[in-house]
Every structure is written in structure tokens, then in C-alpha cells.
Amino acid sequence: MLAEPLLQRLAEARHVVALTGAGISAESGVPTFRDAQTGLWARYRAEELATPAAFLAEPRLVWDWYAWRRSLTRRAQPNAGHAALVQLERLLPRLTLITQNVDGLHARAGSRNVLELHGNLDTTLCFDEGTVVTEYTDDGRTPPRCPRCGGLLRPGVVWFGESLPKATLEQAEVAAASCDVLLSVGTSSLVHPAAGLPLAAKRHGAVLLEVNPTATPLTPHVDAALSGPAGLLLPELARQLERLRGRLAPSD
């Protein structure tokens, strides 16, 4: 699988960044953003629902769409790829998991150090204040209202035309610039600014590894491209790493 010298780099890394995208969630049966448009929702384009303007024009429609998408992700279970990233977090001195997914599957699998670049379907924000709202009364209104200011509540995800959460993006950029190995998993590497993180890591001397079923725009820049599903390749990578670390461990 991974050539010995690269495996060695991974085994000796002090800080590894894993960047994940829709591919790893798709293996759990979470439809990608656009593929989610089935049934009642088939007549809407995802790009036209996921904007602040759409929410202001038709808040109930957008809120209901997210409620439906939440119901899809809650039925999904983390897969072997998610579990392998949990194992890597245990095996390595430091793993920062940066995800573009909003389904919360990494946290449900047990990953702890997760930066959610595009937010999370299960968080709720006040549209007016931008604050996270954890408790609100369901008085039958859709969307529900902010208990503090009465503003509309909205899902805590990043919409088209919105910036990524500043602090989270900064942490991701710092992690990418300071890691020894960056592992890109199940992402098409097309959507900026996330797509810039692997190249930033490379500029700072990190080894780039990619796990994806098909080649991506990142592939020409990586040190190794492992071609296949994350649910197969990440557990194998974790096993290889565990074996090598077993060999490297002091025998006394």
C-alpha cells in the first residue's frame, strides 16, 4: 500500500492533518449536497436553497429542507474510514481533523480534534446575531425564534456567499502550515479555501497523501495517491502504521 519511506514519515510525524470531504460521508450513505435532491425536493436546486437570500425569502422552506437533510444524516452511521481516523488520532502524537462535511459523523465516530469548516447540520444559529443557540422553545413556528432577540433561527452551516467561520479557518490554516503529513480523504479538492490547505502544507514541507477513488486536481501534487474508498484504505493505513510503530518501539 503506502511505500515504506512514506509510512516511516507518517510514523515519525509529530502532527498530522487529515482533510476530509463528501466522499467519506457518501460511503456512509449520506447523499452529497446535490444528490440529496430527491422526492419532494427534486424540483429545487441545492445551490438555490443554501443561501442567506433564499432563507430570507422563504425561511420555512429552507428550514424544512435542512430538517429533511438532518433526518438523512441521522440515519447514517460512521463507517470504517471514520473509525480508522479515530484510530490514527490514538496512534499519532497529534492529529487535526479538518472536515468540509456538515453531518457530524467524525464526532459520532469518536474523533475529538475536529475542525468543521462548513459548520454542522445539528447546530443552530440566530440569523440576526450569528450566535449559537442551544435551547429554544418549539412554539410551532417554522423556523423557531431566537429566545434572546426574536430573530429567525437558522442551521449552523456555511451557505453560498458566506465566509467560513473565521476562527475555525484560521486554526485549519495554522494546522496545515505546521503539520508534517497532510492526508486528503474523499475530497474533490476543488472548493476553496479548503482546497488550498494541502498546497499550503506542502509549501511548508509536509508530505501529502491522498485517499480518493478517482484522481483529483490535487493528485499531481501529492507524494502518494491511494486510489480507492476510504472505508477500505484508511483501516489498512492504520494497520500498517500500527505494525511499523510496533517494530520501532524500544524492545527493553
Ligand SMILES: [Zn+2]
Ligand atoms: Zn438572536
